[in-house]
Structure formats: C-alpha cells, structure tokens
Amino acid sequence: MIDSLYIAWRYVSYNWVRSLTLVACITLIAVLPLSLELLLDESERQLLSRAESTPLVVGAKGSSLDLVMSSLYFGKTLPELISMADAERVIKTGLAQPLPLYVRFKARGAPVVGATLDYFDFRGLHIAQGRNLALLGECVLGARVAENFGLNPGDALLSSPESLFDLAGVYPLKMQVVGILEPAHSADDLAVFVDLKTAWIIQGLVHGHEELVNVTDPTLVMDRSNGNVTATAKLTHYTQITPENIDSFHFHGDPADYPITAVIALPYDDKSSAILRGRFVAGEQPRQIEVPGEVIEGLLANIFRIKSVLDAVILVVGLATVLALVLVFALSLRLRQREIQTIFKLGCSRLTIARFLGAEIVIILAASALLTLLLLGVVERYDEPLVRTLFIR
Amino acid sequence: MIQIHGLNFTYPGGTFHLQIPNFQVQRGEKLAVIGPSGSGKTTLLNLVSGIVTPELGEIEAAGTTVSALSDAERRDFRIRNIGFVFQDFELLDYLNVLDNILHPYRISRALRLDSGVRERAALLAGQMDIGDKLKRRTDDLSQGEKQRVAICRALLPGPRLLLADEATGNLDPRNKGRILDLLFDAVDAHGATLLAVTHDHELLPRFDRVVDFADFQQTAAA
Numbered sequence: 001m002i003d004s005l006y007i008a009w010r011y012v013s014y015n016w017v018r019s020l021t022l023v024a025c026i027t028l029i030a031v032l033p034l035s036l037e038l039l040l041d042e043s044e045r046q047l048l049s050r051a052e053s054t055p056l057v058v059g060a061k062g063s064s065l066d067l068v069m070s071s072l073y074f075g076k077t078l079p080e081l082i083s084m085a086d087a088e089r090v091i092k093t094g095l096a097q098p099l100p101l102y103v104r105f106k107a108r109g110a111p112v113v114g115a116t117l118d119y120f121d122f123r124g125l126h127i128a129q130g131r132n133l134a135l136l137g138e139c140v141l142g143a144r145v146a147e148n149f150g151l152n153p154g155d156a157l158l159s160s161p162e163s164l165f166d167l168a169g170v171y172p173l174k175m176q177v178v179g180i181l182e183p184a185h186s187a188d189d190l191a192v193f194v195d196l197k198t199a200w201i202i203q204g205l206v207h208g209h210e211e212l213v214n215v216t217d218p219t220l221v222m223d224r225s226n227g228n229v230t231a232t233a234k235l236t237h238y239t240q241i242t243p244e245n246i247d248s249f250h251f252h253g254d255p256a257d258y259p260i261t262a263v264i265a266l267p268y269d270d271k272s273s274a275i276l277r278g279r280f281v282a283g284e285q286p287r288q289i290e291v292p293g294e295v296i297e298g299l300l301a302n303i304f305r306i307k308s309v310l311d312a313v314i315l316v317v318g319l320a321t322v323l324a325l326v327l328v329f330a331l332s333l334r335l336r337q338r339e340i341q342t343i344f345k346l347g348c349s350r351l352t353i354a355r356f357l358g359a360e361i362v363i364i365l366a367a368s369a370l371l372t373l374l375l376l377g378v379v380e381r382y383d384e385p386l387v388r389t390l391f392i393r
Numbered sequence: 394m395i396q397i398h399g400l401n402f403t404y405p406g407g408t409f410h411l412q413i414p415n416f417q418v419q420r421g422e423k424l425a426v427i428g429p430s431g432s433g434k435t436t437l438l439n440l441v442s443g444i445v446t447p448e449l450g451e452i453e454a455a456g457t458t459v460s461a462l463s464d465a466e467r468r469d470f471r472i473r474n475i476g477f478v479f480q481d482f483e484l485l486d487y488l489n490v491l492d493n494i495l496h497p498y499r500i501s502r503a504l505r506l507d508s509g510v511r512e513r514a515a516l517l518a519g520q521m522d523i524g525d526k527l528k529r530r531t532d533d534l535s536q537g538e539k540q541r542v543a544i545c546r547a548l549l550p551g552p553r554l555l556l557a558d559e560a561t562g563n564l565d566p567r568n569k570g571r572i573l574d575l576l577f578d579a580v581d582a583h584g585a586t587l588l589a590v591t592h593d594h595e596l597l598p599r600f601d602r603v604v605d606f607a608d609f610q611q612t613a614a615a
Contacts, residue, residue, distance in 0.1 A: 003499040003500075003506075006499070007488070007499060010487050010488055010492065011487045013487075014486070014487030015487070338483070339483075339485060342479070342483040343496070343500050344444075345439075345442070345444055345471075345477055346471070346472060346477060346496070346497055346500060346501075347468045347469070347471040347472025347473075347475075347497065347500065347501050347503065348468070348472075348500035348501055349465065349468055349501070352500055352501070
C-alpha cells in the first residue's frame, strides 16, 4: 500500500495543476454547503437569542424588520425617528419600563448607541476595564470594538460625520473612552455606547460654546435685544467636552421632542405586555410595537426557505462536479492506457494497477477533505463576525 | 532457455493466427528476430513472457512451462525472470530515474525493495553512465540515456531472459551501436539470454543467430 501511495503521490505532484484543480473543485463543493450550514446556525443562534431576550420594541410605523434590526443588532438601516415623548408614554402606562435607544451615528464605522444606564443592566453588560458612563462626552466600548480599534480607557474616539458632503454639518465629537465592556458575544461587542445626551451632542441638538453674554467680539453677535443674544455662524461649538466647558452645554427646545430610534419596553408581566401591545395598536400615534422574537422568526423562516433552494442548487452543482470528476478520472485512465499496458507487461496485476489509481483518488480526496476541514475551521473561528457582516447589517 | 513446440496462437477475434512448430534458443544466446511488420515478432515476445497464452502447444522459458501457468503465476514468472526493453522506452515521466529503475519492485509483491536493491540500482546506473542522473526526471534525458534507464529497469531484478522489442528503433546510428554494446555486455555479465526483435539489418551480424519470422506460418485475416 505504501508503494501505491508513493507512486500515486508522485503522479499527483507531477501533474499538480490537474491535481490542484480537482482538489479545489471537490473542496469548494464540500465547503460551500457546510459553511453555509455553519453560518446559518450561528446566525440563527445570534438572532434568536437576542430577539427572544427582548420583549417589546416600540418604533415609528414602517418596516418592523428595520426597527428590530436597528434596535437589537444596531443595523445600518435607520428607521423613522420617534421622540423621547414615546418613552414617556410607555412610562405613563405603568405597564413597562422603557429603554430609549438612539442608534444613528457611527465612530470609525462602529455604531454609536445612545442609551441609558438601564440598558447595560438589561443586557447584562459588565465593565471589564475602566468605569461606566458618568459624564457628557464619554463612551464605553464593546469588547470587539476596543480590540479592533486598539483603544483603552483614557483614549479618545471621534464620531464620524453622517455625510462627507454636509459642509454645514456638526463637527465630529471627540469622545473620551472611559470603559471597555466584557465580551458579550452579541451585537453589543461591536458598538460604542454613549449616553443619550451625548448622542444628541453628536447630532448638534445639545451643544456648548462660549458664553454669549460675555462675548466682546462684535463679529460673533448678530443681535442683542431684550436680554437675548443671537450669535453669528462664526461662533464655534466645542468639539470636545472638558471639565472646563461642560457647564456650557445646554438643550435647545423641549427634551421630549428629542429624537430616538426606538424604545425597548420591558413589561412587568405577560398581562402588561398584552395590554401595552393593545394600546399601541389602538393608539392614534403612527407608532408600532413589535415582539422581536416573532419578527426574527419570520426572517429566519425566509432565510431557511432560501437556503432550501440554495441547497438544491448546490446539490445539482455538486452532482455536476462529481460527474466532471468521474470524466476527468476516466479520461486520465484513457491517457494512461499505454503506461498501464507497460506495467502490466512488466508483471503488475490488474488489482495493483487499480490500487495505484485508487491511491490517487484517495490522495485527491484526502487533500480536499483536509482543505475543507481547514476552511470550515476558519469559518467556525470567524462565524460570529462573518454572520454580522453577511446577514446582520 | 526457450523451447516452443507445436504452437498455435490466435488473437481474440481471429484477426491474426501464428503457428510455430519448433523454436529453440540456447542459454546465453543473443538472438535477433526479424521479419516484416505483422509477422508476429512482438507476439512471440508476448507468448514467451506469458502476457498471452497459446491455444495449442507448449512454451518453456527459463526452465518453466509458461503455457501451463495461471495468470498470477505468469505475472510472478514475468517479473522474476524476464526483463523488457521497449522501443519507446516506456519510462514514467512522473518518476525520476532511480524510481523508474526501481519500478518493478514497487508494482509486484514477487520482488522486495530493500537497501541492497537500491545500492544495486545505483551501481547498475553507474555502469550505464547514468549514475549522476538518478534524481533527474526522465524528461530531461537524451534518447540514449532514456534507453539506458530502461535497460537498468529490465536488468535490476536479475532476469534470465531479456526481451528487447525494437530497443534501438528510436535511436540515432551512434547510439544504436552503444546501446547494443551495453545490452550485450549486460547479458554477458548477468548470464542472461537475449531475444531481440529488430528491423535494423545493420545490427544483425553482431547477434549470435538471426531468425526470420517470414519462415513461420502466419495468417492475417481480412
């Protein structure tokens, strides 16, 4: 057997282009369905575990999927905005605890999640390094974000402008990293958490600047009347919150009108959940209240329907590949007829000849299996970020 | 060394029929077999080596009645007793020179490959002036060198009978003479017998005896 393998190995390595092509074909056809299976299992795990632990989500009417994906997985699609008044409305029902979320901005590509400290308790997020949010302009990083960006408590992180072409837009805010979260193996690992007010600062709704009453530069003041001072556009807003300027930050308008993307509602019991859902359905406000588990199950049902079609396609392609491989081996056998005839003349039995050819197939299949395992290992190692990149955006 | 009596052979389908009433080759003899194409020269080699079997008659080679052996016994007989040298060398391009020479040991359990065999292979290659090319691919060799590798492969198991089928057919005149010298030297050194099919009449005077296959009765069916 060792001789068969040796001769087969010599043949396979001499005809390396053919061999590599065969290995690549077999590997691809094996890796594709298996890695898809792995990724779908992981996506199901990620999506369902988080969805099932989130009882209700309130948001603007529109795509329930966009709302859930934004609120639970901080997806890229921004749902219609609601306001803090909606969170107040949940409180007033006395049926649930509201967790307002504002998931709109990004910092170096990572979603900036404006939330209250209750969110950390709700998700069971713990600080691994540093401390939790305490002051305006501070941020706490998910474990993966901190690792990817190489940031530690004490470092700074700039928010990204919403649009590169918005020249009149708000300047990026230089946030102070005060804490790193323990890995949660969820979307929280990839997020930058800030207080809601800090999120509004990023938007420019809350801002800080030089005290206008004391301003002496006439080019900074447009009008002074009845104790009111109107500044010109030359007045610059602070882009970093420091102990010296923190007191200058202030709201304009009614904080109840300030925007958020969703409210996670935590009903006190099943009855409260049912009543709350009923009230939002019957309400006049253009709001929706969704059970994330149901939305995600609907999404998964669609994914698995698509997967079954994909499985059928892969099966057909696999079958075609196997036929092509059989053809390649058959043609190879025909090309080697003279060689086979020669070794038969020398005294080799037909069984030994079959063993040589079998050893070649074994080597090709073993190399393919090894490569398949290697690739599946890589997919399994990176399935979490892969799922986030491919399925949860 | 070879004795054939009352041989009758027909290829499957009856396209070719060969009759050899009596044919003998002495031990150590260097015999050339000539004859027109299709006269059955190569068939003779196949019959003597047991690759094909006759319907009638008896073939005895190297003290064994080949025609009475089973398939497996004929294979063992062939690899132990017969060395083949082909016109197109029939070397394996995916093996290096040494592996080509050792090939018979890897394709049959009748021969055992050990360090002694490897040493003998290297020695034989040295005698054939290809000792420095053992690790080379056969693609890189000249025609003459390829035929030397083929001769080494044929001689290594120590055959008692060397069958050469147009062994010099693909060589230039200078190489023809040298290869024939090597073959003759090897046959003498190993105490073997040479049965060589050839079309090259210039080489015939160097053989001990020449048999013209036109003397035997062949029938080529339409």
